[in-house]
Amino acid sequence: MNIHILTLFPEMFEGILQSSILKKAQEKNAVTINTINFRDFATNKHKTVDDYPYGGGNGMVLKPEPIFYAVESIPNYEKARIIMMTPQGIPYTQKKAEELKKEEHLIFLCGHYEGFDERIREHLVTDELSIGDYVLTGGELAAMVVVDSVVRLLPGVLGNQESAETDSFSSGLLEYPQYTRPEEFRTWKVPEVLLSGHHQKIEEWRKKESIKRTLQRRPDLIQAHQFDAKDQALIKTIKRELNHEN
Numbered sequence: 001m002n003i004h005i006l007t008l009f010p011e012m013f014e015g016i017l018q019s020s021i022l023k024k025a026q027e028k029n030a031v032t033i034n035t036i037n038f039r040d041f042a043t044n045k046h047k048t049v050d051d052y053p054y055g056g057g058n059g060m061v062l063k064p065e066p067i068f069y070a071v072e073s074i075p076n077y078e079k080a081r082i083i084m085m086t087p088q089g090i091p092y093t094q095k096k097a098e099e100l101k102k103e104e105h106l107i108f109l110c111g112h113y114e115g116f117d118e119r120i121r122e123h124l125v126t127d128e129l130s131i132g133d134y135v136l137t138g139g140e141l142a143a144m145v146v147v148d149s150v151v152r153l154l155p156g157v158l159g160n161q162e163s164a165e166t167d168s169f170s171s172g173l174l175e176y177p178q179y180t181r182p183e184e185f186r187t188w189k190v191p192e193v194l195l196s197g198h199h200q201k202i203e204e205w206r207k208k209e210s211i212k213r214t215l216q217r218r219p220d221l222i223q224a225h226q227f228d229a230k231d232q233a234l235i236k237t238i239k240r241e242l243n244h245e246n
């Protein structure tokens, strides 16, 4: 996968791209990630990237030329998903990450302070994504979130140690509680079943805890998920147990 990130603040990406799994993913050639300062594509000598809005009003608007020219300088940009990071975008989810991981070319557009000239949306961008209902100072942090969550899904990036398959959301449910040594800490004991060595019982316990946690914290996920008959029965039982607890 080839990723290009258009930003006025490429230095914001340095730490993220040079650390941990994103760094390793680039070293393993699972992905190339480049930042492009679209100010380099400004057309006047002052390198202006924004201007006052037609019709008046507060704030500045990012001009179309630097962004179009920067995108058009990227090899194979015609084949790329061109993703604008904006709070007006569709809400980003794990499902979208699974979709984007199949692409060969991704281009991210990050605005800062300003809005984008509408012609960028209409004639360049293929996707608009929001990472949540809050407003950041710019699209950079949002682009990092999307890049991070897509790259970790690429083949060969995560080892077994960090497997993506048992993550929260990959099954549509939140992850079950995990424990490690010691067996007892300040009188707090690890659940007996996890020490039993009984694999089937452990799987059942984990499934149940996973559903319980999701029911309590994110009932919206349960509603959205398709369960088989056995799991539906389990959900009913857990709901009954939770009602008795309250």
Ligand code: ADE
Residues within 6 Å of the ligand: 085, 086, 087, 129, 130, 131, 132, 133, 134, 135, 136, 137, 138, 139, 142
């Ligand atoms: N830019 C500013 N806020 C944002 C958000 N919540 N998601 C994506 N891009 C943004």
